[in-house]
Amino acid sequence: MNAPTDKGVERLAALQGMGESRLRKEDARFIQGKGHYVDDIQLPGQLHMDIVRSPLAHARIKSIDKSAALAMPGVHAVLTANDLKPLKLHWMPTLAGDVAAVLADEKVHFQMQEVAIVIADDRYIAADAAEAVIVDYEELPVVIDPYEALKPEAPVLREDLAGKTSGAHGAREHHNHIFTWTAGDADATAQAFATAPVTVSQHMFYPRVHPCPLETCGCVASFDPIRGELTTYITSQAPHVVRTVVSMLSGIPESKVRIISPDIGGGFGNKVGVYPGYVCAIVASIVLGKPVKWVEDRIENISTTAFARDYHMDGELAATPDGKITALRVKVVADHGAFDACADPTKFPAGLFHICTGSYDIAAAHCEVKGVYTNKAPGGVAYRCSFRVTEAVYLIERMIDVLAQKLGLDKAVIREKNFIRKEQFPYTSAFGFEYDSGDYHTAMKQVLDKAGYPALRAEQAARRADPNATHLMGIGLCTFTEVVGAGPSKMCDILGVGMFDSCEIRIHPTGSAIARMGTITQGQGHQTTYAQIIATELGIGSEVIQVEEGDTSTAPYGLGTYGSRSTPVAGAAIALAARKIHAKARKIAAHLLEVGEADLDWEIDRFNVKGDASRFKTMKDIAWAAYNNLPAGMEPGLEAVHYYDPPNFTYPFGIYLCVLDIDRATGETQVRRFIALDDCGTRINPMIIEGQIHGGLTEGFAVAMGQQMPFDAQGNLLGNTLMDYFLPTAVETPKWETDHTVTPSPHHPIGAKGVAESPHVGSIPCFANAVIDAFSHTGVTDLTMPFTSYRVWQQLKAHGLAL
Ligand code: MCN
Ligand code: CUM
Incomplete structure (x- = not known):
């Protein structure tokens, strides 16, 4: 190729091609109110749907009385599971090989579960009529703890599965057990542990959270009975998959089903699955021959659509006395809620959790994930998670800190000691992933230099030595590797369709x-x-x-x-x-x-x-x-x-460092610095990447510092409104410092790797490590998120550090 002349430089700039921080073309519409979301769709003759939901988390439905609702002017129909039964639509298949109730059939399994739908002239009439549907329930014992769910005497949650000793992912060992999935070499790992001079173990809980996009889920279904065609506008991250599922469920040929995802006001994994509301709106439109709109409110969105995490993890590391890790063993109890509705590639019921050897060269590893039913809403794979890489990175990045603490090693040094070295790529992990490219040491040095790491540790030591210091100081590191780009269709499919x-x-x-x-x-x-x-x-x-x-x-x-x-x-x-x-x-x-x-x-x-x-x-x-x-x-x-059809996944990575100060009087945390270095290979648009990273870090901050979905013993979700559920604004959000290196993917035509989930995956353990690091001199090795001021203050009290 000729060297670009001066005119060439101009022509190149005029293209606004790869590598340019081209301004977002979408924004001209969005900032002028010209976005077009599902709720903006208005079709002639459109009716509105609302959903009658269960106030109880586990109960038998004795009767449903629709008469008062049906008598209300403007109400067109009230449908229950009994009405869907003749169509065989009262249950639907999930992406995880389970079935989920579309409308509760004889029994409700979680609070806010869909029990009946009301179709009316407008949204207000539909809401009033939904209140007028009288459901008589008989309460059943509620199970919200997955460990309790696995006890022999635990109540049977899924009566529809009675007698089923195997599920989509193998044998079921208990009536509330969904699957046990394992990866790695159990024997080699056991042997490494048996002979290891040093071992550590740590239990940790990654709580249930919700991605909470600004736009809730919804759809407008429009069946044309003359043409036999179904058009559905839907908030979907995967419109073609929805079309295939709708065609399979309804029997309408795929060529007569049209799914349109208009502008989407944030998805974050919440909009991957197919929800009962979508199915109901489609059925209602077919039954009534008119367009039917359904849009969730905020409480419905937080309470019922795909949550994230809820992983109870036990990690173990085997190592040499100088901190070289020789083996990793992990056992997870995964709370999937009432139905296994995780949106994972079919063969991976725990997603890509087995990337949990992280950025480290660990010779032997084994993991076991046990999926369990409880009386909570279904979901599990959502929220910028790269199919449970969030949980995997949390596990290994917390474990390496635990090991460093036990051995009295610096948390940066132990990481550098165990990193996969540049010359080892392509590197095959103990779990069989083939990491395409990486250069962790260079990136690490860049971040430590930028942070002035030795000075930070010195400052921390001085603080600890000073009984009058008003603040504790924590330094968190997270040096993660992601796996994104599902996927090679030889490994990854959804409902049998390869993930090209x-x-x-x-x-x-x-x-x-x-x-x-x-x-x-x-x-x-x-x-x-x-x-x-x-x-x-x-x-x-x-x-x-x-x-x-x-x-x-x-x-x-x-x-x-x-x-x-x-x-x-x-x-x-x-x-x-x-x-x-x-x-x-x-x-x-x-x-x-x-x-x-x-x-x-x-x-x-x-x-x-x-x-x-x-x-x-x-x-x-x-x-x-x-x-x-x-x-x-x-x-x-x-x-x-x-x-x-990609030959392999891509393996972006990052080095994150967080410095935070904890007020010993109030437990308040203040993020002093947060440095995020990301390597996503070839960068297409640096400004967009920066925006994705700021967004992901902010969501990571939200998870670590405030978001949670606690349940009481009756299965009531405490905190399903934005009064309780923490969404950070510019006021709370720390200032982010970003940086990058570029290690192209050797197998991708332009060398690019994904980036959008990295900041979320990487930042949460970084915050956790920073908070726990602040307490590490007291012997603390784990604290459970979110690190609210009250919780942190309780720790200060417990260790005599509160002022
Ligand atoms: N990009 C780039 N150079 C790279 C990698 C990415 O310029 N080397 C750019 C891409 O061109 C794209 C953006 O960064 O415009 C994100 O690309 P990618 O990492 O491939 O991620 P996806 O486009 O597949 O986005 C999915 C990801 C997921 S899974 C969640 S969850 C999440 C996220 O995106 N949800 C989001 N970021 C979100 N951002 C917004 N605003 N809203 C959501 O719902
Ligand atoms: Cu797991 S959240 Mo994103 O993959 O849509």
Whole structure:
């Protein structure tokens, strides 16, 4: 390629391609009130649905009296499980191989479970009528603790599974047991522990939290009885998967089902699953022949749609006396709630939790995850989690601190000692993951230098020595590795559909373009960044490239946006679709310039004749020719579609450091510094990456410092409104300092790895490690999130540190 001339530099800048901090194209609409969300959809004759929900967490339904509700003016229908039974729609399959009640069938399993639906002229009538439905319940004993649930005498929660000794993931050992999933080499690990000079163990609980997107879940279902076509606007992160599920459940051919995800006001994993509300609205529209809208309120969203975590973990490390880790063993009890509705790739009931050897070279490892039913809402995989990588990183990053404390080693030194070294990549972990690329030592040094780490430790020691110090000081480190880009379809599928993704690009005669994708943005800026990839690959300005997602009638089949998979999978599909177009464009250019293809050089936006840059054809010239002046025998048009099945996941990583001060009088924590270095390989749009990292760190701060979903013994969720559930604003949010290194993925066409979940995955253990580090001189090795002032103050009291 010729070195870009000065004019080349200008042309390159005009493309606004990869590496540019191109401003978000979406924002012009959003900041002028022109966003178009599900609740903005108004169809002629549209009716409204509301849901009658259970006040009890575990109860038998003795009777349901609809008469008062049906008598109310404006009410069109009240439907219960009995009405869905003839259609076999009162239960539905979950993505995890279980079934979930659409409307409670004889029994409710968690508070706020869907019991009946009301369809009315407007939302207010529907809400009033829902209150008028009288349900007679007989209370049953409630189980909210998964350890209690596994006791022999525990009440049977899922009577529908009576006698089923095996489930989707193997044998069931107890009536409330869902699965036991293991990975790694149990014998090799046991042997390493048996001979290890040093071992540590730690129990830790990662509490249940909720992603709480600003827009709640909802849909507008519209069945056209004349055409037999169903169109549903829905807040879905995976519209094609929804279409497949809806077609399978309803029997309507997939070609007559159209799912449209319009603008989405945040998903964060909350909008991956298929919820009873969607199914009910669709059934109601089919039954009534009219469009039906259902939009959750905040309490319904927090109480019933996909929560996250609820992992009770026991970790063990074996090591040498100087801190070289030789083995990791983990046992998890996972509270899945009433139905196993985790949105994981089919073969992985614990998601990608087995990435839990983290950034460390650990020879032997074994993990066991036991899924358990309780009387809580179902879900489990949500909230910027990369399929439970959040839990995995929390486990290993907490464990390494526990080991450092036991051995009296510095928490940075122990990490550097155990890091997988740069020359070991591609590195196969004890759990079988093949890490594609990484350079942890360089990144670590960059962060420690920036933080002035030795001085921080010295300051901490001085504080500890001073009985009059008003504040404790904690220094937290988290040096994580993510696994994103599900996935190679040989390993990852959803309901049997391989987890590839897709892109279709069409170049119009005048040189502008449209790209259609199987993914769907919820705020990640795909319309901005995807265009940048095409701009660089094809030499067409980003401004004239439209990116369209979310409509199953126009987009090629794709598995959607979650698990930070859009860049690793769809991003690769874009590049490869563009390269197909590029190859055809080269042929057309050769024809137009009357030279051989080999005589052409590609330069930014054009093909030059080798050695004579004055003879060239731009991509714009070629686009025009593609519709009127082609080499003999060549098909007209300039477009391509690519379905990309990745050969491997991508393994982004980060080094995070948090310094915080704890007020010994009040227990208040103040984050003094938070440094986040991320490496996501090739960076498409640094500004968007920065935005994703700020957002993920802020959500991580929320989880660590305030979010929780506590249940009382009766299964009442305490805190399902934004009065109680902590959403940080600019006031509480710390100032973030970001940094990066670039270690491209060797197997991705543009070397990019995902980034969106990293800041969340990495920051939560970093905050936890910082708070616990502040107390480490007292012998404390674990505290449970969230670290509210009251909880921290209790710790201060317990150790005689409160002022
Ligand atoms: N990007 C980049 N260079 C890279 C990697 C990513 O410029 N090397 C850009 C991408 O082009 C994209 C964005 O960063 O615009 C995020 O890309 P990626 O990491 O591939 O993640 P996804 O697009 O697949 O987004 C999913 C991820 C998930 S799973 C959750 S949960 C989450 C998150 O995105 N939900 C979000 N970030 C969110 N941000 C917003 N505003 N709203 C949500 O609901
Ligand atoms: Cu696990 S939250 Mo995101 O994968 O949609």
